[in-house]
Amino acid sequence: MSLYRTWIEIKKTSIKNNIKxxxxxxxxxxxxxxxxxGNGWTCGTVQYAKCLVEAGVDWLGVTxxxxxxxxxxEKINLPILLLCEIPSGRIKEAxxxxxxxxxxxxxxxxxxxxxxxKLGLKANVHIKVNTGLNxxxxxxxxxxxxxxxxxxxxxxxxxxxxxxxxxxxQIGNKETKQQLKIFQEQIKKAKQIGIDFNILHIANTAAxxxxxxxxxxxxxxxxxxxxxxxxxxxxxxxxLYFPLTxxxxxxxxxxxxxxxxxxxxxxxxxxxxxxxxxxxxxxADGLSKKFESKGFVLIxxxxxxxxxxxxxxxxxxxxGTQNDLKVGEEVVILGKQQMAYLDPEVTANQVGTCAxxxxxxxxxxxxxxxxx
Numbered sequence: 001m002s003l004y005r006t007w008i009e010i011k012k013t014s015i016k017n018n019i020k021x022x023x024x025x026x027x028x029x030x031x032x033x034x035x036x037x038g039n040g041w042t043c044g045t046v047q048y049a050k051c052l053v054e055a056g057v058d059w060l061g062v063t064x065x066x067x068x069x070x071x072x073x074e075k076i077n078l079p080i081l082l083l084c085e086i087p088s089g090r091i092k093e094a095x096x097x098x099x100x101x102x103x104x105x106x107x108x109x110x111x112x113x114x115x116x117x118k119l120g121l122k123a124n125v126h127i128k129v130n131t132g133l134n135x136x137x138x139x140x141x142x143x144x145x146x147x148x149x150x151x152x153x154x155x156x157x158x159x160x161x162x163x164x165x166x167x168x169x170q171i172g173n174k175e176t177k178q179q180l181k182i183f184q185e186q187i188k189k190a191k192q193i194g195i196d197f198n199i200l201h202i203a204n205t206a207a208x209x210x211x212x213x214x215x216x217x218x219x220x221x222x223x224x225x226x227x228x229x230x231x232x233x234x235x236x237x238x239x240l241y242f243p244l245t246x247x248x249x250x251x252x253x254x255x256x257x258x259x260x261x262x263x264x265x266x267x268x269x270x271x272x273x274x275x276x277x278x279x280x281x282x283x284a285d286g287l288s289k290k291f292e293s294k295g296f297v298l299i300x301x302x303x304x305x306x307x308x309x310x311x312x313x314x315x316x317x318x319x320g321t322q323n324d325l326k327v328g329e330e331v332v333i334l335g336k337q338q339m340a341y342l343d344p345e346v347t348a349n350q351v352g353t354c355a356x357x358x359x360x361x362x363x364x365x366x367x368x369x370x371x372x
Contacts, residue, residue, distance in 0.1 A: 002247075002249055004367050005248060005249075005251075005280040005281065006246070006247065006248040006280065006281045006285060006366055007247055007248075007366060007367045007368070007369060008042070008043075008244050008245065008246050008247070008362070008366055008367070008368045008369070009244065009245045009247065009335075009369050009371055010043045010044075010047075010048075010243050010244045010245075010368060010369065010370045010371065011241070011243045011244075011370075011371055011372075012051050012054075012243075012370050012371065012372055013372060014227060014241035014242065014243035015043075015048070015051050015052070015055065015225060015226075015227075015241075015243050016051065016054070016055040017241055018224060018225050018226075018227055018240050018241055018243075019032075019034070019052070019055040019056070019057065019221075019225055020055070021238055021239055021240065022205070022208060022209065022221055022224050022225070022238070023056075025208060025209050025212075025238065026208060026215055026219055027215065030215050030216075030217065030218060030219055031058045031059060031199065031201075031217060031218035031219070032056075032057050032058050032059070032218070032219060032221065033057065033058065033059035033060065033061050033081065033201070033218055033219065033220045033221065034049075034052040034055075034057040034059070034060055034061070034221055034222075034225055035060075035061045035062075035083075035220055035221060035222035035225075036048055036049045036052065036060055036061065036062050036067065036071070037061075037062060037063045037067070037083075037222065038356070038359070038360040039360065039364045041222070041223070041225070041226035041228075041356075041359060041360070042244065042359040042360055042362045042364075043226070043243065043244060043368060043370075044364070044368040044370075045067050045070060045071070046070060046071065046074050047368065047370050049071050049074075049076055050074070050076070051370065052225065053076060053078060057078070058078070058079070058218075059078060059079045059080070059081060059218065060076070060078050060079070060080045060081070061080070061081045061082075061083050061220055061222075062080060062081075062082060062083065063082070063083050063084050064082075064084075064086075065082060065086045065087070065090045065093065065094055065099070068080050068082060068094070068097070068099050069093060069097060072097045072099075079100055080099050080100065081099075081100040081101075081102070081126060081160075082094065082099055082100065082101050082102055083102055084102055084136060085101070085102055085103065085104060085105065085108045085136070086101065088108065088111045088112075091111060091112055091115040091116075092115055092119065095115065095116060095119055095121045095123055096119070096121070100124045100125070100126060100159065100160070101123060101124070101125050101126070102125070102126050102127075102128050103125045103126070103127055103128070103150065103156075104127065104128040104129075104130075104136055104137050104138050106146070106149060106150070109125075109149075109150045109153055109156065110153065112125070112153075112156065113150075113153035113154050113155055113156055116154070116155035116156065117154050117155050121155065122155055122156075122157050123155060123156050123157065124157045124159040124160075125150075125156055125157065125158060125159060125160075126159060126160035126161060126162055126199070127143075127146070127147065127150075127158065127160070127161040127162070127197075128161075128162060128163065129143055129161060129162070129163045129182075129183055129186055130163065131163040131164075131165075131179035131180075131182045131183050131202075132165075132166045132175065132178075132179045132182070133163075133164050133165070133166040134166075135164070137163060137164075140182050140185075140186055143186040143189070143190065144186070144189055144190065144193065147190050147193075147195050148193065151195055158195060158197060159197065159198055159199060160197050160198065160199035160200065160201065160217075160218075161183075161187060161190075161197045161199075161200055162200065162201045162202055162220075163179065163182075163183045163202045164202070164204065165179055165180075165202065165203075165204060165206070165207055165214075166179065168203075168204055168206035168207040168210070168211070168214075168230065169206045169230035169231040169234075170231065171206075171210050171231070171233045171234075176207065176211065176214075177211075179202075180202060180211075180213065180214055183202055187200060198217070199217045199218050200216040200217045200218070201216055201217060201218040201219065201220055202214055202216060203215055203216065203219040203220065204219075204220055204221070204222065204230075205221050205222060205223050205224035205225075205230055206230035206231075206234065207219075208220075208221060208224070209224070209230075209234060209237060209238055210234070210237065223355075223356060224238075224240060226242075226243070226359075227240045227241050227242035227243050228240070228242070228344065228345065228355050228356065229345065232345075242335060242343070242344060244334065244335055244359070245332060245334065245335030245336055245337075246332065246333040246334040246335060246362065246366075247330060247331065247332055247333070248279045248280060248281050248331045248333065249279070249280070249327075249328055249329060249330055249331055250277045250278070250279060250299070250325060250326065250327050250328065250329045250331060251278050251279060251280045251313075251327060252277070252278035252327065253275060253276070253277050253278075253318075253325060253326065253327060254275070254276050254277075254278075255273070255274075255275050255276075256270050256273065256274050256275070256276050257270070257273055258270060258271065258272055258273050262276060262307055262308050262315050262317075263292070263307065263308025263309075263310070263315060264308070264310065267292065267308065268292070268293065268307040268308055268315075268317075270317075272320050273320060274317055274318065274319065274320040275317075275318040275320065275325075276307075276315050276316065276317060276318065277299070277304075277315070277316045277318055277325060277329075277331075278313055278314070278315050278316075279297070279313065279314050279315075279316060279331050280312065280313055281312070281313070281314060281333070282309055282310045282311045282312045282313050282314055283309055283310075283311055284311045284312055284363065285312070285362070285363045285366060286361040286362035286363045286366075287306075287309055287314055287333065288309070288351065288353075288358075288361060289309045290351040290352055290353065291306045291309055291314070291351050292306060292307065292308060292309050293305065293306070293307055294306075294350050294351045294352070295347060295350060295351050296342065296347070296350075297316055297331050297332060297333055297342070298331070298332040298337040298340050298342055299316070299318075299325060299329060299330070299331050299332075300325070300329070300337075301337050301338050301339065301340035302340070303340075303342075304316045304317060304318055304319065305317050305319075316331075334347060334358075334359070344358055344359055
């Protein structure tokens with residue numbers, strides 16, 4: 001019997017092998033940025049970042065300053081790039097902790113410059129250019145105007161420029177090469193007016209693996225390190241390892257007669273006499289109600305259907321078999337159980353979401369254990 005009602009085991013060797021395999025696709029003179037977001041792809045921000053550092057990444061990328069400061073407190077001294085503009089009230093902390101900052105609006109650039117001048121510090125910034133994702137970033141037709149303006153602001157060092165592809169996971173998609181062209185055209189125009197960047201980056205996991213021309217000065221790898229494929233096509237060109245296994249255990253076993261219902265509102269009706277097992281996790285833990293009648297767990301390496309999900313518990317149909325499954329039996333929600341495997345991408349497809357969302361919804365309070 002475990003000490004925990006649910007827990008996650010993470011294999012460090014899987015993470016490190018993913019980095020090794022992706023690096024094999026990238027020339028050695030390119031910088032390698034590992035993206036640490038979504039609670040370190042649900043592995044835990046600090047331990048995941050430390051594993052990336054051990055594996056030899058050059059930079060780290062985060063999407064909020066809280067994560068960046070947490071890593072600094074843990075004595076992680078690699079360059080850390082904030083991939084989005086931060087709240088202006090956190091600029092002082094960012095500068096004092098030598099964080100690289102994304103800039104894509106005049107308002108933030110002005111606030112950053114003012115604070116840097118007052119503190120007597122230089123701000124290393126990376127300019128975000130929108131090339132088609134339409135999330136954040138300077139519009140291509142405004143890049144030169146924007147660069148001319150911020151290049152005259154005090155204490156800003158224009159260290160880098162970057163963009164992000166919208167559909168690089170679709171191998172051969174013409175839009176990706178068009179977005180690269182848009183980015184490079186703007187960089188060329190900037191150079192013509194005397195603005196040059198030391199670090200250009202646009203390649204995510206998908207582009208880094210499939211489009212060498214996108215590598216530029218640095219690649220940014222997120223989902224690939226976490227063992228997730230951008231799409232099924234990538235399984236043919238690289239081997240990645242999903243590092244985590246989400247586990248729990250049976251807490252109750254009950255026989256149900258034909259016609260009885262299970263769960264709130266009786267949404268599941270037993271067509272045959274069967275046995276139901278209860279596990280002590282639910283949607284408060286990240287096991288979405290989308291799993292009802294669609295998701296599976298592994299028990300003794302066999303798949304069993306999840307038929308009801310409550311806030312803190314869920315029920316499993318043991319398919320009417322009279323077996324020796326008892327309270328305390330290990331249950332796997334995602335990952336491996338010996339040779340059996342619940343693939344996060346397959347599971348996500350079954351329940352109507354994507355693998356990234358699936359794993360990021362797992363409650364960060366659940367204990368994580370890194371194992372070699």
